[in-house]
Amino acid sequence: MNDILSMLLTGVPWTLGVTLCAFATGVVLGFALCALRMARSRGLAALGAAIVLTLRSIPPIVWLFFIFFGIGGGYLSLSPFVAAVLGLGLITAAQMAEVYRGAFAAIPEGQYEAAHVLNLSPPQRFFDVVLPQLTRISIPTAATYAIGLLKDSAVASTLGVADISFQAYQVSQQTFQGLGVYSAAALVYLVLSVPVALASRWVSASLQRRISQ
């Protein structure tokens, strides 16, 4: 059993790597997508909405195969890791765009008016007034999504990324102890998601304190 667990644990850095890189990609690209969705021009806003809907309507595994075999096969050479991060990052961007949009709507109108009345410059308005509140409102939803992404990152194993799921498959084929192997793998994922939940609670509590000071 110890051997099985230590084999599974060699997959942890890959699972965390895919999750963190895809999440970071999504957090940044999500901003751009949200800006597009909230554009004043109707055409641009419709384009943004269409991109978000398309990204969310096709399963992750199809995006990953499309990027790895479709784009990566003929036009560009992509490693499985990069393809997985790109695919999951794009899907995350669509989800984060919706999270940001909800957060923008949750900032009270008076905050914009106050910033305007105080004669803050547009960058000050954004960085000192809007962004701190946007972050605070987005964190709980973003953290829930990040935990979901940690589990969804298991699809990277279908491209051959040596993550926990990939190791579980290898070990179960070698030892014929599938039941124990997959139960242990499920527990490893469960244990990994606990720190994310705790970190999100800690970050939102400390942001709350900073805001109320």
Next chain:
Amino acid sequence: MNEILSQWAEWFPELWKGFVLSLQVTAISLVFGVFLGLLLALGVSAKGRAVRYPALVIVELGRGAPALILLQYFYFGLPSVNLTLSSFWAAVLALAYCTAAYTSEIIRGGLEAVARGQHEAAEVIGLDRVDALRYVILPQALRVALPSLLGFSIMMFQASSLCFTIALPEIVSRASAIGSSTFQYMPVLVLAGLMYAAVCAPASLGVAALERRLAPGQHATP
């Protein structure tokens, strides 16, 4: 362009068979899963610890493990205790368990949203606990939970694509087989993606519209 269209026409019947199989697996898992989810929701809200704790463990395990791991658990794991399932039934069991774990939380949210007075009123007019649940509480709870349940069903249809890893000949398996035999991955994966989007995009727009219609305040119960 014409070349791609003629390829699509050639591949479509093959992918269509996979599409139907994906829909079947999803539908059967949802029927079993939502029913089990209802039982688990009642279990988690039960007062007795002997019911509540086991229900909680079942729910948290189902929500904490990736769907891919659940699928492989039933397909590659169970044979090690001499229980071999076909990929179809392994898929149905795994996705039904996943559905049960997630929908139990959705349904529990719906149950909690039913006003306290409704329970009291049901008791006052002399309904026993089962009848109160069936005629008073559940109809209201499920109404609240409906948009989320439908949204989750769309997610499950997408998750059925993971059955590729347990050799179920659904859309992705067939697309990937066509891709590896023709080396035309790009066009066949675009076609597979369009088939998913053709179901999921209108469905999620419909769910969003339903959510707005059922939003609290619009149909306040007197």
